[in-house]
Amino acid sequence: MTRYSLWTLLREGLSGHRGWTQAWRDPVPAASYDVIIVGGGGHGLATAYYLAKNHGITRVAVLERGWIGQGNSGRNTTVIRSNYFLPESAAFYEFALQLYERSADALNFNTMVSQRGLITLAHSRHDLEAARRWVNAMHLNGIDSEMLSTAEIARLVPFLDCSPAARYPVHGGFMQRRGGIARHDAVVWGYARAADALGVDILQNCEVTGFVFERGRAVGVQTTRGTIRAGRIGLAAAGHQSVLADLAGFRLPLVTYALQAFVSEPLKPWLDKVVISPATGVYASQSDKGEIVLGGALDLYPSYAQRGNLPVAEQVMAGFLELFPTLSRARFLRQWAGMTDVVHDSSPIIGPSPVEGIWLNCGWGTGGFKAIPAGGWTFAHCLATQAPHPLVVPFGLDRFATGALIDEAAASGIAH
């Protein structure tokens, strides 16, 4: 594997770019591995990387039904933030954000982390009170955030309609300066490349069709590329986690919904913050290519269709145009939907499953991308040590029976 650096770039630039090597191998599945991870998205690949990096376990395979990053890792709006309300979530997502901050160096891959600041708008006096409470909770959790006045927001986001006559007047808001965006594909590719370099096998076009049991314990998986045995199996399949659980013979507290996103035609630099408007159910940022990236609320009926419905698309556009009327003539180029695995308390599930030998990483709902580094780090710890990482002890599947739910309204960022 070629190490990426300014020196390599110069050398390749002068020699016609003929010396680059492939970023990861396309190996033939081995008969058995120490750990199999099902799901080649950000969480699965990060888990494989940290298994090898932090725990020295390199006989690891990541099984992906299609190609890596094909699911939600390639279908999100790339926002990273840790503006959570409850201490358990704040500790976890802050760890994720700190790992993102160091990810480009750690992975030797430009993950294009841009901490441009994330502004949450308050559109009423009551929104403003909730924002103050939210900011105070963040301060108690030791996370940066600051209240903003309407004038400050108008200065930071010049095209936002902050006039008193606006349909959704801006009463103020708050900002997490360390929030921002990262390049979603680069995160997937960076973890894939780094994991592969440490010996992890990334098996694409390898769909899991069943599990192999011995004396009640899961000891392998049946796939479209043959049966593969494993010491431990980690499931990180996001919206398809329930399908895997069904194959393994248990049920999960998940419902799969479509979450849509949209990008406009590329525009000149226009918005250099991430703006979230909970009241209108819209959030927006501008990508490095100049596209305005928009997201909204869930399509509120179960779906595996990887496409959204029109009423929600219309709702998102209408809300966006109330905030940014100057873009009413912009054209939208693409629309897509990710299949989100939504849990009742909007918090993830990381820990043991009801079946021995199988561990779970799921329940990210609408917010899996920002959690990728910490999800991988803690899930690798679970699989390596057979005990939950201290950060994810509260996020076990057992919380539904004990009633210790982590009801994180800030998880979705916008009201679903």
Added chain:
Amino acid sequence: MLLIACPHCGPRDEAEFVCGGQSHIARPGPPEQVGDAAWARYLFERDNPKGPHAERWLHRHGCGQWFNLLRDTRTHAILAVYGLTEKRPDLP
């Protein structure tokens, strides 16, 4: 976009409806015999199938009545519309 055939009002736009989630969930009982695990299964665990799904819908901006749909979550095709207290129809 779904065109949902409300049993009372006929075909209407999906924007008039609200999905109430999985149907035919029986509440366990009697309460003193239901443990925490069984109660959690009732409250939280769902089938969440990739395929035909029996689910409750409310015609909120119409007749205000609940009814059941059998709908494929892969394609969104509506396979059957039936009353709230009726059994899930067997499909060929």
